[in-house]
Amino acid sequence: MMNSSTCLRSFSKLSLDRTAHASLTSRTLFAPQTACFSTSTGYRAQVTSKAKKPVAPRRGEKTLNVKKGKKAPNYDMGKRPNPGERKAQRKRIVLSNNNALAVASLQDLSPKNVLDPSIEGKVMGFPEEIVDALRAEEAFKPSQGWGLFRRPAALVRKETAQLATLIKAVEDAKAEKQPRTIRRLVTGDLMSGKSTLLLQGLAMAHLRGWFVINLPNAQEIAFARTDYAPLAGSDPLQYTQDTYTADLLRQILKGNRAFLEETRMVTKPDLPFPLPANSTLKVLVEQGMVNSEFSWAVFTTLWQELSQPGRPPIMFALDAIAHVMRNSDYLSAEVKPIHGFDLTLIRQFVDHLSGQKTLANGGIILGGTSQSNKPATPALDHFIKVAEALQSDPDNVPKWNPYLGVDQRVVDALQGLEDPKQKDFDVLRLGGVSKPEAKAMMEYYAHSGMLRHTVDDRLVAEKWSLAGMGNVGELERASVRLRL
Amino acid sequence: MASTTRRLAFSARRCSSKLYVQTAQPRFSPLWQRPLSTSSSRRADETPAKDGITTPELADLIDDMYGVQEQVRSKSGPTWQSIDPNGIDQAALQEQGKDGFWSEGEEELGPDEDYYADDITSDGHQLLEQHRELREYARMIAWELPLLNHLARPFEVPTQATPFRFRYTSYLGERHPAVNKVVVEFCAKDMKLSPIQTDKLIKLAGVRYNPSNDTIKLSCEKFDTQAQNKRFLGETISKLLTEAKDGSDTFADVPFDFRHHKPKPVYEFPESWILTPERKKYLEEKRSASVLKEEERKFTGALIDGNKVVESNLPRNEPEPVPVMIGGRRGKALR
Structure with a gap:
């Protein structure tokens, strides 16, 4: 049994031992190019900058800012929506507006008509x-x-x-x-x-x-x-x-x-x-x-x-x-x-x-x-x-x-x-709707309280033209959604 | 290492063998003065037209111009004919101004030029020269340009024998990289080919074919002179035509490719929009009927006003009863 120091030395020089590399070719046996085993390089190695790097403050955390003239990042501190919440909002179908007036004259579709x-x-x-x-x-x-x-x-x-x-x-x-x-x-x-x-x-x-x-x-x-x-x-x-x-x-x-x-x-x-x-x-x-x-x-x-x-x-x-x-x-x-x-x-x-x-x-x-x-x-x-x-x-x-x-x-x-x-x-x-059709639509808008104008031929012609000759979506946009 | 003589030869070759000239001469001879056209030779061959200019007329014209010249000269002091060339010592004149400043103080070069401070500056002279030049052109415009009208010839429509339309560009003697460019344009139909051959020609012409007006346009500027470029164009056209006439492959399986061409949309004013008196009357009637109808609807209450609809549907705003104090302030009796 060797003592521990002798054991360590022989272990450290193991790479120089030619008999240990039986598989190597004879050329390398003459001049071993491997270094001896040592732990000192590990000890002497520079501490990587990773450890020294200051940890960035977490989002929303207040830090002392000593830099002059540079404001702290203006984070939005509000609560983030849950996963899927935004999409649900985007895809939400709203079929009723309680602020709009009910149109008394509105007829319903029925199997007969x-x-x-x-x-x-x-x-x-x-x-x-x-x-x-x-x-x-x-x-x-x-x-x-x-x-x-x-x-x-x-x-x-x-x-x-x-x-x-x-x-x-x-x-x-x-x-x-x-x-x-x-x-x-x-x-x-x-x-x-x-x-x-x-x-x-x-x-x-x-x-x-x-x-x-x-x-x-x-x-x-x-x-x-x-x-x-x-x-x-x-x-x-x-x-x-x-x-x-x-x-x-x-x-x-x-x-x-x-x-x-x-x-x-x-x-x-x-x-x-x-x-x-x-x-x-x-x-x-x-x-x-x-x-x-x-x-x-x-x-x-x-x-x-x-x-x-x-x-x-x-x-x-x-x-x-x-x-x-x-x-x-x-x-x-x-x-x-x-x-x-x-x-x-x-x-x-x-x-x-x-x-x-x-x-x-x-x-x-x-x-x-x-x-x-x-x-x-x-x-x-x-x-x-x-x-x-x-x-x-x-x-x-x-x-x-x-x-x-x-x-x-x-x-x-x-x-x-x-x-x-x-x-x-x-x-x-x-295609686009005709002017009488546009008028019917706009009268419905006015009855719903969404179009606060007198629905006469002049207004209808104006909106109909603005909507690119009666494109329905543009007509709605021009008369209901767009407020001037 | 190269030998010294070799190095010398090498460095000698590195500089241009030409002399460096500050104002470089134009690379191309001013061919615009004599465009490569067959028209001049044709014009020379043909006999002058009856209504064109004739030799006696031209002689009269030249006489007229001489007369004008005489009149102009007689008005402005001594003319060049009146000066006796023998009276001036030509040699002395030439000697005097030859070297100018550099011959001053040199006895063998003659007496110095004296300056008596009675001349204007060289800038002034330049300005005067410019003025003279302008006047010269103004005289030409006034007297000579109208005479060019005699040389005008009526336009002749190109015939079937001349289907190619060449275009040369002149920059009036100035240097320009496009002086040597030649463009040719021709109609695919004028080539007297069968429909299959015409189709093949169009397919071969590729992006040079314009489907809107059925023309093929080729241009060349890769040679230094217009003549060379024109020759290249001619050879290309003849090659195209021989290939088009070659029936071994008619390209019938290749579809026409006009993706390079975007036809320019032509918008015509709709005929129905023209404001004829009848249409004006119709529109007037329609508008007045509409106004009448609107008035009627307003009267019967069928005209919908969005503001009124909203106002009538709002909850009625009744004034809230204000509580009245029975006693006086702070529990005191009412005074």
């Missing part, structure tokens, strides 16, 4: 149960001015009346046992009321007892914030979004509660969960809501049920459609982008929009475009332009620019817009 052409050009209120349904379906958007008035109401403009005639046409066709599926893309300038028209379409469908499915924003489906999974047995491979679909089923249940409660299943679907025989559709939907892994199976079963004879027509709407007319943000197992059309919900919508599938009991497929939040989709833009030109100036239809990237799947889906014979597939172009 909703398809009546006489209501065109009037501001009509939405009945309370419809407001609840629309709210559940997220048809109201935070950027719209619902929170300025006592309760939701909207102008029945020319295009709304057109949509009403389409609804009437579908109903008439259904009565004649020749179900008709009408497809429309709502287009128009920024703030021209496209989403509001979609909302009015949903409201009218609700009032007429239709089955309403609304996908409020295509971006939420395509931007990869919800879970997705490949759908077994699909070719080409499709992807389900279980959580999103379960949420959609919840919205569907809220929006169409009465119909789902009273209707019983007639098909015997092969579902992965037990379902009591002859149960109502509500039970089926609730199963999909609760168990999100079954949500897509429930949705398809529900769709089959709706396709049975005697069921109501379907109003199927999707807003901000451009987001799915391209590759989504999801990636496949091969790390390739998944096309928007490969998401099952979107596939369901696009198949019906393109006319590949039709609704068994008729209905309307309504796609909304967005001008404020739209990705570049050359194919969609081109087809919209073509369809608009076919309506307004058929001799001057724009040609496809061969130097733009083309998405063939979108072209295949929207091909019908180029065909003037396909009356069921078209665009619904929103």
